[in-house]
Amino acid sequence: xxxxxxxxxxxxxxxxxxxxxxxxxxxxxxxxxxxxxxxxxxxxxxxxxxxxxxxxxxxxxxxxxxxxxxxxxxxxxxxxxxxxxxxxxxxxxxxxxxxxxxxxxxxxxxxxxxxxxxxxxxxxxxxxxxxxxxxxxxxxxxxxxxxxxxxxxxxxxxxxxxxxxxxxxxxxxxxxxxxxxxxxxxxxxxxxxxxxxxxxxxxxxxxxxxxxxxxxxxxxxxxxxxxxxxxxxxxxxxxxxxxxxxxxxxxxxxxxxxxxxxxxxxxxxxxxxxxxxxxxxxxxxxxxxxxxxxxxxxxxxxxxxxxxxx
Amino acid sequence: xxxxxxxxxxxxxxxxxxxxxxxxxxxxxxxxxxxxxxxxxxxxxxxxxxxxxxxxxxxxxxxxxxxxxxxxxxxxxxxxxxxxxxxxxxxxxxxxxxxxxxxxxxxxxxxxxxxxxxxxxxxxxxxxxxxxxxxxxxxxxxxxxxxxxxxxxxxxxxxxxxxxxxxxxxxxxxxxxxxxxxxxxxxxxxxxxxxxxxxxxxxxxxxxxxxxxxxxxxxxxxxxxxxxxxxxxxxxxxxxxxxxxxxxxxxxxxxxxxxxxxxxxxxxxxxxxxxxxxxxxxxxxxx
Numbered sequence: 386x387x388x389x390x391x392x393x394x395x396x397x398x399x400x401x402x403x404x405x406x407x408x409x410x411x412x413x414x415x416x417x418x419x420x421x422x423x424x425x426x427x428x429x430x431x432x433x434x435x436x437x438x439x440x441x442x443x444x445x446x447x448x449x450x451x452x453x454x455x456x457x458x459x460x461x462x463x464x465x466x467x468x469x470x471x472x473x474x475x476x477x478x479x480x481x482x483x484x485x486x487x488x489x490x491x492x493x494x495x496x497x498x499x500x501x502x503x504x505x506x507x508x509x510x511x512x513x514x515x516x517x518x519x520x521x522x523x524x525x526x527x528x529x530x531x532x533x534x535x536x537x538x539x540x541x542x543x544x545x546x547x548x549x550x551x552x553x554x555x556x557x558x559x560x561x562x563x564x565x566x567x568x569x570x571x572x573x574x575x576x577x578x579x580x581x582x583x584x585x586x587x588x589x590x591x592x593x594x595x596x597x598x599x600x601x602x603x604x605x606x607x608x609x610x611x612x613x614x615x616x617x618x619x620x621x622x623x624x625x626x627x628x629x630x631x632x633x634x635x636x637x638x639x640x641x642x643x644x645x646x647x648x649x650x651x652x653x654x655x656x657x658x659x660x661x662x663x664x665x666x667x668x669x670x671x672x673x674x675x676x677x678x679x680x681x682x683x684x685x686x687x688x689x690x691x692x693x694x695x
Numbered sequence: 696x697x698x699x700x701x702x703x704x705x706x707x708x709x710x711x712x713x714x715x716x717x718x719x720x721x722x723x724x725x726x727x728x729x730x731x732x733x734x735x736x737x738x739x740x741x742x743x744x745x746x747x748x749x750x751x752x753x754x755x756x757x758x759x760x761x762x763x764x765x766x767x768x769x770x771x772x773x774x775x776x777x778x779x780x781x782x783x784x785x786x787x788x789x790x791x792x793x794x795x796x797x798x799x800x801x802x803x804x805x806x807x808x809x810x811x812x813x814x815x816x817x818x819x820x821x822x823x824x825x826x827x828x829x830x831x832x833x834x835x836x837x838x839x840x841x842x843x844x845x846x847x848x849x850x851x852x853x854x855x856x857x858x859x860x861x862x863x864x865x866x867x868x869x870x871x872x873x874x875x876x877x878x879x880x881x882x883x884x885x886x887x888x889x890x891x892x893x894x895x896x897x898x899x900x901x902x903x904x905x906x907x908x909x910x911x912x913x914x915x916x917x918x919x920x921x922x923x924x925x926x927x928x929x930x931x932x933x934x935x936x937x938x939x940x941x942x943x944x945x946x947x948x949x950x951x952x953x954x955x956x957x958x959x960x961x962x963x964x965x966x967x968x969x970x971x972x973x974x975x976x977x978x979x980x981x982x
Contacts, residue, residue: 387761390712390757390760390761391757391761393712393716394715394753394757397715397716397719397749397750397753398750398753398774398778400719400723401719401722401746401749401750401778402778404722404723404726404746405746405781405782405785407726408726408742409785411729411730504836506836506935509922532919534923535833556923556925556926561926
């Protein structure tokens, strides 16, 4: 027994000294940002850019060499985007910084746009959309809002050449935050805030399907039922949609996605949220609305592929 | 020594020994999650303190469990003292490079942590998780000269007043959690609409802004100069410097959907590096 005690004691002493040596190597009192920059510094200067593509494989981008570049010809030529990389990830974002934040940008042949936050002074930020209509030859900055707290959720999309929307949320305190919707009717130059839904739960997604009809879906932390708000007048009035979840799917289908049009009605998929494990988390509930999004009736379960699930 | 005493000492010895193993595992676990998730101890000094406690438990445990000769006892004592001195020195050196500011809330539920790089002046606000662990939340916008003053206006609202290197005064507010029951105050300025009073100070929140009167002097702030932190507090600013912080006290309640007056109080705290206390104001009717 004496031997075992002494061996364990030696391991602890030796391990403690090693741990001090390791601990001294760590950068301390630094933000994640600084760590990220240090990692970036290690990469060789001006390395060859590798395009990252979204689903449609038309326009690629790269965040290598601490700058944002885009390519329209599979990486043969690159256009520099005049936005500091840090701004693209500013706000409350803890994800991977090797790729742009999902939905915070648009990359298409006719429109390239990036939504980000910029500090204006100690206490305030502005939310800016930098965009180009000529494949990056010229750039314009549009201020979506010039007063905004720390941003969390961010999404920009255009439905037509002229009509687009930005949905952002910020100032999160645990499970409460503000969410705001801005729309443009002139291709992104001028933005106007719509009325607010008044909900302070965390937003999980939002979107418009035409200039009048938009949706906001709430609940990201352990939701137990979908909460979907709908506007049918371009954001003047938001009302809660009624989703008739059958009893046997209660607390299974909990997060509403953004509806889409299908034939003469609208379709809403309701997924299982971050922790769902019903049928391995691989099915969603399909709901149908015949009154443009106000009420939703269950249609069937649909399977999602592995990539989408989870 | 009686058999009973001997047994008791052995039990204490084992307890200390297992405590030492526990602390050691904690440190190893910490190194792992630090590497993986950039989680840090809320105060960098904790690492060295745990090391010291671990070695003290280990050495006492050994002394209680094993019968050592004088020579061995001396050896163990020397190693322990050397180890403690080494950790103490590293703790002091570490803290001179990264200054740790930590403050525990009056109800011991939250910890405000700021770590400042004394060389660059950059200070980072940390949010605590599971008591002693923390993640960097945001960098304070101004480089500081290292002087911080922390005041808890409520159990969940901490105000950090600090001086930037250009001598301007700023306030940063850490707000912790919502106040339960799903109750939230989103627009603090709007929620405190009306007149508020204490013996020394008066405050009026109106659609034009907020005015604060103290000793017959009134300072008025437009809504453009008012910045909200979390859901519980606002800072009144002038020329990009903080002037006052206003926070909702724990007893503050208002029914947003009805026209009833708010009940409970608010705290008003001046931005100054001098020693000062917050004023507690109560509702004095619509202005």
